[in-house]
Amino acid sequence: MEKRTIVAVLVFAIVAVFFFFSIFLIHPFGKPGQVNMDDHIIANTQNETGTNNGVTSVVFDYRGFDTLGEATILFSAVAGVLMIFRRVKQ
């Protein structure tokens, strides 16, 4: 085996061990520990945003600025793709 493969397998294993170890310290599946932020959203989404869909109210109202960023990401990707496939006059 190459030296690179050995090193790669070794560090891959170390990182994997740490990740696997860490996920058992998160709350068990289906039983989130603290939920005050989300409970606040679920309880208030109909009054504050007038929306029945909790996810949409988070996407466009509570965290609307992230969605603007997300739209910007798509926009910059489109600009990038169009730029990469532009015709160059030479």
Place this chain on the structure above:
Amino acid sequence: MFSLESGSGFWNPILWIFIFFIAFLLFYGIRGFGKSAYKKDTDQTKAFLSGNEESSAEEMHVKASNLYWGFTTSMKTVYTELRKMHTGNASDYVLWFVIILAFLFLIIGVM
């Protein structure tokens, strides 16, 4: 007034420029004591290369990559390692990232 304190020393650019100016004047004065027999464009300014003809400037020009030839040759072992490190392979870039991740996991995570 314009000085920068570091706790153990200070740095004042205005003062530095003033002192530099005085030193320059002193240097200029001392330079005046030198030989006044120097004349331009005579034999005394020509380089003496064991009697050989002096080459033109283009031929004498040392290329940039050869400029520190002595240094790089004497540090050859270091530079071969450094060059081997910069493989230019995108997977290796990610591998270095994972290596540092593993090291810091071992240092910070265990402690």
Place this chain on the structure above:
Amino acid sequence: MGMEFLIANILVLILTVVASLVAVLLRDLLAAAVAMAAMSLLLSLEFFILQAPDVAIAEAGVGACLSTAIVIIAIKGTKRTEDE
């Protein structure tokens, strides 16, 4: 947690992981792209099981359809097999 839920959940998760493994291991890139589409579809099913219909629709539309289309277009623009 209900038994059906648990079984469905675990089954879909195992299939997702297997699909991603297949997508990585296959030599034929077109087959890998199809495996990736299958992974996205299973993932969107998993999102649906986990009560996230919004994300499930997005993953089905974007991941399973458009991403696969883009990957297949890219494979068509380059070449199909993975040479070593």
Place this chain on the structure above:
Amino acid sequence: MSGMSKIVKTSVNILFPLTMIFGLYVIAHGHLTPGGGFQGGAIVASGCAMIVVAYGSKWVFKQIKEKRLSSFESIGGVGFITVALLGLVFSSVFFGNFLAGSNLLFGTTPATGSTGADFNTGGVLPLMNFAVGVKVIAGLFVIVLVMAYASSVKEWDT
């Protein structure tokens, strides 16, 4: 890609309007049912990708220029940010939901708890959904179209 057989084209002709309607429905009902601008936009864009596959990218490229699509995308983005800026004007905070609870357009507040689908709710969210929908349709379609065109021509002059 010069286009596929007649059967494929015919079935795409039937499927495309259905996909379009479903996508637009998902966009419009984003504040009531699962879905929204992104999801619906992705569905419509996949319908458009279907057209590209069936008819060939050169044909589609002749019908619609990528500059026009990119302008549509810009308009969607400008619409989104304008709605957000209107929030700044009317409720003096960026991304303010100035229509919610005002009983104007989309301004009805639903009753709390389980309710029926009242389309006239959500404040600015339906507007944002539409803007994002336009943007995502144009953006994803133009990506697929340009990449398909580039992969179908042998030599592009770069």
Place this chain on the structure above:
Amino acid sequence: MNIIDVLIEQSPALIIAIPLLGAFLMPLVSRINSTVRNIFGLLVLCLTGFFVGILASDVLANGPRLYIFGAKDLAVPMVRILFEVDSMSIFMALITMVLAFITLIYSWSFMKDHDGLDKYYTLVLLLITSTLGMELTGDIFNFFVFLEISCIASCALIAFWISEGEALEAAFKYIVVSAIGALFVLFAIGLLYAQYNALNIATLANVLKYTFLDKIILVLLLVVLGMKAGLVPMHMWLPDSYGRAPPSVTLIIMGATLASFYGVLRVIFTLYGNVLSTTMRFSIPLNVLVGWILITLAIISIIVGVAMALVQSDFMRLIGFSAVAEVGYMFLAIGAGIAALGTPYATTALQGGILHLLNDALDIGLLFLVAGAVYYITKKRSLDDISGLARNMKYTTVFFVIGLLAVVGMPPLNGFASKFLIYESVYQLNPILSIVAILCSILMLAVFVKVFYAVFMGPELPAFKNVTEAPRSMLLAMGVVAALMIFIGLFPNLVIDALVKPAADALLNHAQYIGTVVGGV
């Protein structure tokens, strides 16, 4: 209510909204003609700069400022995204604006003969927006979103010269590395959310307990942001992309890199601020551990950066490697500041690091501008092919000499002021570090003397007999940077008192940052 007060109150949102709107409108505007497009870009930047200016004057006078998106007041759980602007953020924003203006002015001439310019200016505005967003935001997921925008926009700009295979290669490497990094950041954000059910930096910092998961999060954030800032040995994307991007945009790509460096500062000093000095593991305080890790990586960065720069023959790639070394100096300073947290020289080190951030942006920026001017005139990259340009490009030569002296830390230019603070304070932590730093500075001089000798001195090659001086807008951009550098060099204490000291205090005073949000409920 005064109109200025209203503008100041709304300025955090407008700083992002205006360039974003400009970017969305740019494809439409550039259909008219190129002059309108240039004026539109300048107008957008001027408006943004105005808002950054008034916000800066307010923040420096009155302390941190909050902006909540979508509501007037905070709900008790921080459900909304908020911007928290303190002196450090505004310092970074000012640097970004300076780099943005210079980029725009320089691009007018440099990019004149290219096509695809509508996309170019769109991406430039997007990159500026994302950099500003990373610096002003107070929400960690929002930080991730802006990080991702900056990745995509930088990648597209690096690939701008698509007819060169190397540019595409550099862009691909950059996007692979940064996409994986960003995904690990997202994983870390997920872990934070799972534990504390919050995404706000101040709220998280208030409740952070330094569990095992927090250690994992610290490592993930530190490594990814360190990689984006260009720490050795994760720096390899940096010379590739700096060397192959158009030199006009290298400046703002560097701005994005510095924003990642700011992210490191924010993570260590604010997010982990509460636990940094109070946690002891195996009788080693956490701050000493983190500080020495950063110092080690920084010293390696300095040595490798300088050593590799010495053997480069490509002009811009060489500057890229010296940028790695300069990043090393910054990390050295803040590492020393963290390791010695609480002592007076730690504050000095921190100030030195922050001042060096500004100086690095200007010095390396000026060198890239000069390299761009040389490339514009000669169309050659290799140092071996260029010679004797000083005869015809006098102003460019002068600017290069100024940049050279500043980047190696010669008095009385600005590089010396910050390096002086770094050397003095690091010496008190450990003299060897300081000595290594000074030696590498001398090697850096050797690097740039080589460039000076190769490009500007030497015989006049026949191909460059009739070259002319660079166009006027490029000279103007270089002149502005050089003037700023001389000003900072001559009056460093003005800059330190006005900008750097408040920034360093804002970093150290994490209680204030947290209290602005949590106490204001």
Place this chain on the structure above:
Amino acid sequence: MIEYIPFIAVVTMIFIGLYAVLFRRNLIKIVIGISIIESGVNLFLITLGYREGGVAPIFTSLPPGTTYPAGMVLPVPQALTLTSIVIGVAVLALMLSLVMHIYRKYGTLDVRKIRRLKE
């Protein structure tokens, strides 16, 4: 153990993707690997937001007998995942168009051969 199965699947997916990036030589395989990492992280976020026996946080014709907020899954991770999915497709498109261009210039997709920029 059985309670952690979704998390195990998440980490397995992340490392399958990382394996592709580190050990596979084809550029498109690397891109697919990054896409798999991204799917894994998305699944992680959704998994964090699940609440036992919860329904989706949508009030239109809610199933009768649902108590809220305790009977609903958390909405914030779903919103984050939506953002992450769109980011994923944007990055994928950009990377693949770069790959197509690189293939025209270099004539290969082997990552070991695409390294004119080295040292």
